[in-house]
Amino acid sequence: MSETLQPIKKPLLKFNAQIVAIAHTTCSLSAFLVALAVGTSLHYHKIVENQYWGYPDEWFPSVSATxxxxxxxxxxxxxxxxxxxxxxxLLLFLNFIRLYKSQSCLPLVSLVSGIIRTxxxxxxxxxxxxxxxxxxDIFMISYIVLTIPWxxxxxxxxxxxxxxxxNRKYTAWLFFFTLIPLIYLYIQHKVHQVAGAYSYYAYCEWSLIFLDVGFDAWSIVDFKDLTLELRSTNNNDEEQIVT
Known part of the structure; x- marks a missing residue:
């Protein structure tokens, strides 16, 4: 029986792709929640105040103010x-790879819209x-519009x-349905100057943030069987085994 040597390259790095989605969800949620916690602790009355009303007529800060x-x-x-x-x-490119279909233009559309949206x-x-x-506001509106193709x-x-x-479909639907009361409440605040309207608007605005992050968080489930490996092309990193 002849013996042959087959090189096996040891991966320099190997990890489950879920880590990428978890890191994205954790960092994005932490950014908003920590800012909200610090803002309400240090400058509550200032960040709930708007051009027409202040506390107690307004009681919850908008995302922008926070x-x-x-x-x-x-x-x-x-x-x-x-x-x-x-x-x-990384999440954008992993979704492109994970959901790629050669006969469809949608993977490319999702990647391009995702990059511009970011x-x-x-x-x-x-x-x-x-x-x-x-x-x-221009960047914010553009972001929301680009959420449609994404x-x-x-x-x-x-x-x-x-x-x-x-789950992704329902999360997306909730996101876009939330825009209806958001627009209505903004008109109540900006045009009719209704006291408290901006706080209710802020509830919708924060809901959009959580729904947006939540939509991408479903990738944690999608990536559970996806593994990333980095390997060197240097032959010195190879192990020889006998078969």
């Missing part, structure tokens, strides 16, 4: 959201409403009749 108006919550948020960038881009997120995160209200493509590419697809 993450962009005051130090140190603004800086804390920006540091934590920056940590989300790495997992975010850039617009950076726009409304680092250009706050205090810095430039118009550009902050959610649609990811949901459609998910295996049909699966629990994962159903």
């Amino acid at each position: 993450i962009g108006d005051r130090y140190p919550e603004r800086s804390i948020f920006q540091i934590l959201i920056a940590l989300t960038a790495g997992p975010r881009f 850039i617009t997120c950076g726009g409304w995160v680092y250009i706050t409403s205090t810095d430039d209200h118009d550009w902050h 959610d649609y493509c990811i949901t459609t590419l998910t295996p049909p009749r699966s629990t994962l697809r159903r």
Whole structure:
């Protein structure tokens, strides 16, 4: 019986892709929740105040006021959201690979819209409403619009009749349905100057944040059987085994 040597390359790094989705969810949620906790602890009355009303007529801060108006919550948020960038881009490419279908353009649409959407997120995160209200709103609206192709493509590419697809679909629906009371309450606040309307608007705004993060968090389930490996091409890293 002849003996042959077959090289086996040991992976330099090997981990379950769920780690990427978990890191993305953890960093993004932490950024918003820590900023909210710090803001309400240090500047509660200031961040619930708007151009028409203050406490007690308004009692809950908007996302923009929480993450962009005051130090140190603004800086804390920006540091934590920056940590989300790495997992975010990995998540985009992993979804592209995971849900790729050669006969469909949807994987490419999801990847492109996801990348542009991430850039617009950076726009409304680092250009706050205090810095430039118009550009902050432009980036925010662009982000929401780009959520349409992102959610649609990811949901459609998910295996049909699966629990994962159903969960993604319902999360996306809730996100877009929440825009209806959001717009109504914003009009009540901005046009009719109704006391308390902006606090209810803030509830909807925060709900959008959690639903948006929640939609991507379903990748934790999707990636459970996906493993990433990094291997060296250097022959010195090979082990020889006899068969």
